[in-house]
Amino acid sequence: MGSVAAMQLELPTSLAAPDTAPARLRVDNVSLRYRTPSGSTFSALENVSFEVPDQQFAVIVGPSGCGKSSLLYLTAGLAEPSDGEIYVGGAKVDGPGADRGMVFQSYTLFPWLTVRENIEFGLKRKRIAAAERKEIVDFYLNEVGLNNFADNYPKQLSGGMMQRVAIARALANDPQILLMDEPFGALDSQTRMQMQQLLLRIWEHSKKTVVFVTHDIDEAVLLGDRVYVMGARPGRIKEILDVPIERPRTMDMVMEPDFIRMKRQILGLLHDDLQEAH
Amino acid sequence: MATQKSWVQRCLTPKVDLPHKLTLAAGALCWIVVFGLWAILSYGAMVPSMFLPTPGDVISAGVRLASDGTLGKHVFASVEVVVIGFVVSSLVAVPLGLLMGSFRIVQAVLEPLVNFIRYLPVTSFVPLFILWIGIGLEQRVTVIIFGVFFQQLVMIADVSKGISKDLLNASYTLGASRRDVVMHVLGPASLPGVLDTLRVTMGWAWTYLVVAELVAASSGLGYISLKAMRGFQVDVIFLAIAIIGLLGLMTDQLFRILRLKVASWAQ
Numbered sequence: 001m002g003s004v005a006a007m008q009l010e011l012p013t014s015l016a017a018p019d020t021a022p023a024r025l026r027v028d029n030v031s032l033r034y035r036t037p038s039g040s041t042f043s044a045l046e047n048v049s050f051e052v053p054d055q056q057f058a059v060i061v062g063p064s065g066c067g068k069s070s071l072l073y074l075t076a077g078l079a080e081p082s083d084g085e086i087y088v089g090g091a092k093v094d095g096p097g098a099d100r101g102m103v104f105q106s107y108t109l110f111p112w113l114t115v116r117e118n119i120e121f122g123l124k125r126k127r128i129a130a131a132e133r134k135e136i137v138d139f140y141l142n143e144v145g146l147n148n149f150a151d152n153y154p155k156q157l158s159g160g161m162m163q164r165v166a167i168a169r170a171l172a173n174d175p176q177i178l179l180m181d182e183p184f185g186a187l188d189s190q191t192r193m194q195m196q197q198l199l200l201r202i203w204e205h206s207k208k209t210v211v212f213v214t215h216d217i218d219e220a221v222l223l224g225d226r227v228y229v230m231g232a233r234p235g236r237i238k239e240i241l242d243v244p245i246e247r248p249r250t251m252d253m254v255m256e257p258d259f260i261r262m263k264r265q266i267l268g269l270l271h272d273d274l275q276e277a278h
Numbered sequence: 279m280a281t282q283k284s285w286v287q288r289c290l291t292p293k294v295d296l297p298h299k300l301t302l303a304a305g306a307l308c309w310i311v312v313f314g315l316w317a318i319l320s321y322g323a324m325v326p327s328m329f330l331p332t333p334g335d336v337i338s339a340g341v342r343l344a345s346d347g348t349l350g351k352h353v354f355a356s357v358e359v360v361v362i363g364f365v366v367s368s369l370v371a372v373p374l375g376l377l378m379g380s381f382r383i384v385q386a387v388l389e390p391l392v393n394f395i396r397y398l399p400v401t402s403f404v405p406l407f408i409l410w411i412g413i414g415l416e417q418r419v420t421v422i423i424f425g426v427f428f429q430q431l432v433m434i435a436d437v438s439k440g441i442s443k444d445l446l447n448a449s450y451t452l453g454a455s456r457r458d459v460v461m462h463v464l465g466p467a468s469l470p471g472v473l474d475t476l477r478v479t480m481g482w483a484w485t486y487l488v489v490a491e492l493v494a495a496s497s498g499l500g501y502i503s504l505k506a507m508r509g510f511q512v513d514v515i516f517l518a519i520a521i522i523g524l525l526g527l528m529t530d531q532l533f534r535i536l537r538l539k540v541a542s543w544a545q
């Protein structure tokens with residue numbers, strides 16, 4: 001018993017996931033082209049392929065407009081790739097579904113529902129009984145520290161609180177994978193740091209597979225097991241980097257040499273891309 | 279404290295809030311000025327009483343007509359026309375408008391025609407309605423419906439167009455079906471905007487009342503003002519106008535309170 005626990009402590013999750021296990025998310029040669037108003041086609045993503053193992057915290061960074069959001073929308077099934085396929089848990093993505101939860105950059109709580117009712121939304125769609133619903137909602141309210149706000153309406157909440165509810169709402173559905181599109185992008189830096197801590201803590205508990213989009217390099221290194229660096233024009237994965245920093249992660253780690261080295265490496269990759277653009 | 283602006287400065291700065299009492303006083307003052315002018319012009323006999331009644335005349339006309347029951351009858355007739363017309367119009371315009379704003383195909387079908395019709399003056403259709411429908415209640419109701427329906431349709435379509443796509447996307451990722459999205463997202467999300475539209479168009483319904491009762495009506499506030507015009511009873515015309523205004527104000531407040539009650543979650 002003791003040795004198993006010790007092993008889990010020693011191994012970072014990215015290594016703990018054996019290579020033979022099927023990936024939770026597999027993006028297979030995906031391209032996405034938009035037709036522009038002038039009639040030509042614009043290639044937002046070109047031949048993107050990568051995998052995210054189960055229980056991994058994957059972070060996607062890249063310059064603005066490189067197709068990060070598009071990639072998440074495709075995975076969520078809210079848009080269709082022009083070419084290629086996406087598999088989540090071995091099943092091909094064909095339209096949106098509750099198995100892929102998403103947290104958006106904009107505030108997307110239902111303003112006519114209380115915090116509790118917002119978190120309940122997906123559970124009601126699944127016709128889960130009221131008693132069980134209450135249990136699940138209470139658990140996630142506690143996870144995001146909003147027990148005292150269960151009966152408040154979104155307009156009474158701060159931006160950080162709203163995103164906490166959005167995270168709870170997505171997790172309450174127990175999705176296979178949690179997609180997060182710059183969820184803290186609109187928050188001030190103080191709140192942002194609190195949210196990162198909160199997310200890390202929740203993730204340690206749930207060990208959900210997460211795909212997290214950001215353009216904040218600190219955030220990427222702090223949160224991720226792996227960082228997928230994207231380039232623009234056309235949108236593609238340039239480099240996949242493992243983050244060699246142990247968990248649990250804390251704010252103090254941003255000063256460690258490993259952390260700073262990692263940041264410099266990502267910055268270099270993004271910088272190359274800027275140079276190419278000019 | 280030292281930087282506290284004076285009332286005058288506050289009044290002259292855009293978008294600065296004023297104390298509730300001051301805004302009430304300002305509103306009351308405007309009424310007092312209008313009534314004062316009216317009183318001076320009428321009691322001072324500056325305008326012949328044939329054209330401008332005194333406030334007292336209007337009140338006594340009201341008492342006179344109310345006591346023999348005719349006023350109640352005419353008010354009821356008018357309320358009936360406006361309410362039936364408004365309710366029938368809203369019952370169709372609200373769901374259809376929501377569909378028009380959310381489903382591109384409905385929009386594509388309806389929009390060109392609706393945008394043509396809604397700029398046509400209602401009055402120009404009155405002869406046609408009389409020819410087709412006759413001169414009963416149905417004709418008057420039709421005028422109200424024609425006056426508000428197309429406006430409601432376009433305004434409500436705009437309400438549902440304004441609902442953020444991400445709100446729909448979020449509900450899809452939570453496992454909502456298309457039906458769920460219509461019933462549990464588009465519906466409630468558009469409620470405040472729908473109520474606002476109803477409030478505004480209810481006011482418009484009242485403004486079409488006299489047009490509706492202009493021809494061949496035998497009761498209603500528009501009818502008594504027309505009759506009063508022929509008999510030079512300018513006090514009755516004033517009375518009818520005042521009552522239409524008051525009824526309009528009442529329905530407006532009703533919708534305002536309803537909006538606060540059922541959509542308090544909106545800003």
Ligand SMILES: Nc1ncnc2c1ncn2[C@@H]1O[C@H](COP(=O)(O)OP(=O)(O)OP(=O)(O)O)[C@@H](O)[C@H]1O
Binds near residue numbers: 036069215
């Ligand atoms: N509906 C659309 N039609 C045409 N082009 C689009 C459409 N949606 C996105 N694009 C383009 O596709 C590219 C990728 O967009 P996307 O939103 O995925 O980028 P992003 O990496 O999320 O950017 P950001 O960091 O600004 O959020 C952008 O250049 C954008 O202009």
Ligand SMILES: [Mg+2]
Binds near residue numbers: 068069070181
């Ligand atoms: Mg984006």
